[in-house]
Amino acid sequence: MKRKGIENNNFGDIVSLINQSRLKAYQAVNRELIELYWKIGKYISKKTNEEGWGKSTVQNLADYINDKEPGIKGFSDKNLWRMKQFYEVYKDYPKLSALLREINWTNNVMILSKCETLEEKEFYLQLVVNEQYTKRELERQINSCCYERTLLGQKYHEKLSPLVREFPEKISKIFKEQYIFDFLNLSEDIQENDLQKSLVKNMKKFVLELGKDFIFVGENYRLQVGMKDFYIDLLFFHRNLNCLVAFELKTVDFMPEHLGQLNFYLEALDRDVRKKHENPSIGVLLCKGKDDDVVEYAMSRQLSPTLISEYEMALPDKKILREKLREICAEKIN
DSSP, X not given: OOOTTGGGSOXXXXXXXXXXXXXXXXXXXXXXXXXXXXXHHHHHHHHHHHHOOOHHHHHHHHHHHHHHOTTOOSOOHHHHHHHHHHHHHHTTOHHHHXXXXXXXXXXXXXXXXXXXSHHHHHHHHHHHHHHOOOHHHHXXXXXXXXXXXXXXXXXXXXXXXXXXXXXXSOGGGTSOSEEEOGGGOOOSSOOHHHHHHHHHHTHHHHHHHHOTTEEEEEEEEEEEETTEEXXXXXXXXXXXXXXXXXXXXXXXXXXTTHHHHHHHHHHHHHHHTOOTTSOOOEEXXXXXXOOHHHHHHHHTTOOSOEEEEEEESSOOOHHHHHHHHHHHHHHHHO
């Protein structure tokens, strides 16, 4: 039972201060822990190169630590070798050093072990810092080839309408060319209404796929124009872009006539819903598939800030995406 008058005081301010201090304390402890692992990795790397330390010596070191400090965990021979690798991979890249210390050791190890190139590692390090991903969320992004899909989105960015190109943010890092809905457990042959309901039901996972700056506004968002009502499938607000984002779902391949409907919705949003301090609304046509040539023709004279993306119901094949990236890089060189 609450004490009389407790709800009339601004006690929430004190709770906020406590939580802020707790977060800062956690961040400070985490930075110190990563710094410790870095120093240990540096030490073992030096001993390996200069004195020929091998597996047996590192095993002896792990046993020694356990004997002297039996209550401390995280210093097995396997983890000590990880610290060595951690140091050796990043030691020549001071730019990344600050990022390493902003995320926890579990996420650092996942990025270290699952990402092949330094560019891919940097991408996920920055992503975790910006989005504050948990271990499970980061693993999902890596498994769904977020890095490769984002790079492919840079090519897609060239086909965007002129108004989208003028946005100050890098749209290709916010909107993807391809979205992965493996968490829906639906077949490829579904109706738009079923897709919409499933995305709403799995909103937390859907927002993880979109990006945490997306705030869900509503489904079947009603727009009244004249004497008629129209409904946007899914409406979001993007905090960083400071604009409304309308998603229209199509369970068929993209057709040019789909743009007319979405353009109408964007006009209605900007006239009747958008606030004065917000940027023009963006529309995303989320289709089962698309032909790049058809997209290019359809978007060439498009004036509304509209994007065309496709979705897949299963995790992509990383080898196929990387091959596609190599082809794009080869085209640019030629």
